[in-house]
Amino acid sequence: MTTTTTTTVRAEGLRVRLGRGRRARTVLDGVDLDLGHGVHGLLGPNGAGKTTLVRVLATLVDPDDGHLHLLGRRPGRESDRREVRRRLGYLPQTFGGYPRFSVREFVEYFAWLKEVPAARAPLAVDHALDRVGLADRADSRLKELSGGMVRRVGLAQALVNDPELLLLDEPTAGLDPEQRVDFRRLVRDLSADTTVVLSTHLVEDVAAACDEVTLLDAGRVAWTGTPTALADLGGDARADVSAVEHGYTAALRAHREGR
Numbered sequence: 001m002t003t004t005t006t007t008t009v010r011a012e013g014l015r016v017r018l019g020r021g022r023r024a025r026t027v028l029d030g031v032d033l034d035l036g037h038g039v040h041g042l043l044g045p046n047g048a049g050k051t052t053l054v055r056v057l058a059t060l061v062d063p064d065d066g067h068l069h070l071l072g073r074r075p076g077r078e079s080d081r082r083e084v085r086r087r088l089g090y091l092p093q094t095f096g097g098y099p100r101f102s103v104r105e106f107v108e109y110f111a112w113l114k115e116v117p118a119a120r121a122p123l124a125v126d127h128a129l130d131r132v133g134l135a136d137r138a139d140s141r142l143k144e145l146s147g148g149m150v151r152r153v154g155l156a157q158a159l160v161n162d163p164e165l166l167l168l169d170e171p172t173a174g175l176d177p178e179q180r181v182d183f184r185r186l187v188r189d190l191s192a193d194t195t196v197v198l199s200t201h202l203v204e205d206v207a208a209a210c211d212e213v214t215l216l217d218a219g220r221v222a223w224t225g226t227p228t229a230l231a232d233l234g235g236d237a238r239a240d241v242s243a244v245e246h247g248y249t250a251a252l253r254a255h256r257e258g259r
């Protein structure tokens with residue numbers, strides 16, 4: 001049975017340590033989240049913990065401490081985790097190892113992994129390729145595609161099961177400016193009935209595509225609010241790129257001074 005909740009992601013006190021022995025370090029240090037429909041930007045400097053947090057939400061990293069609910073389920077429980085995986089889509093920062101797959105084969109493979117019923121899979125694959133504008137490249141091999149196209153194939157696999165929770169890790173990296181604009185538009189369209197979590201270090205992504213921002217710094221939530229509120233922190237009421245950039249710097253500084 002599918003549980004309907006307005007909150008798709010609820011996390012309390014998430015703590016993750018990575019590495020072993022003397023190299024072990026706390027990468028997430030008590031993260032709280034409460035995310036519903038819309039596009040949520042995870043913004044932060046290099047090493048802030050964005051990728052690790054997205055991997056926790058994708059059920060690929062188990063938190064060492066804290067509580068996590070995804071889609072009304074607890075992914076720490078094996079039975080819930082399987083259901084959550086069926087209902088989420090994840091675009092990792094990098095993926096490879098499939099150069100000889102055709103675009104269609106790659107997306108079909110993920111449809112199978114996500115247990116899309118076989119009878120529905122061909123249509124689901126066509127629909128996903130259509131959404132990312134790759135219907136006419138379905139038979140191309142991945143190794144024949146440009147970097148931007150490969151990212152769109154990655155998005156197609158993330159969409160093939162019509163996810164209720166869509167996790168995008170640095171999705172605009174490697175895209176040219178026109179593709180970035182198209183990509184953000186697509187993300188906005190998707191967010192009507194999906195919770196999208198978009199990790200990025202580009203404030204332009206946040207200003208253009210996100211309803212809410214969570215700013216991470218050194219494994220902690222430094223600030224949450226709308227892009228406009230972030231721009232306000234920078235002393236400017238417009239949510240344009242430079243205003244959000246100023247707000248970003250101001251929020252990080254305030255967080256670090258308050259620590």
Ligand SMILES: Nc1ncnc2c1ncn2[C@@H]1O[C@H](COP(=O)(O)OP(=O)(O)OP(=O)(O)O)[C@@H](O)[C@H]1O
Pocket residue numbers: 018019020023024025027044045046047048049050051052053201
């Ligand atoms: N397996 C690991 N063992 C030890 N430390 C790790 C491991 N994976 C990541 N880290 C460290 O955790 C911190 C957070 O990494 P993470 O990739 O989550 O950050 P990020 O915000 O996505 O960074 P970026 O913007 O550079 O991609 C970094 O300091 C990184 O070096």
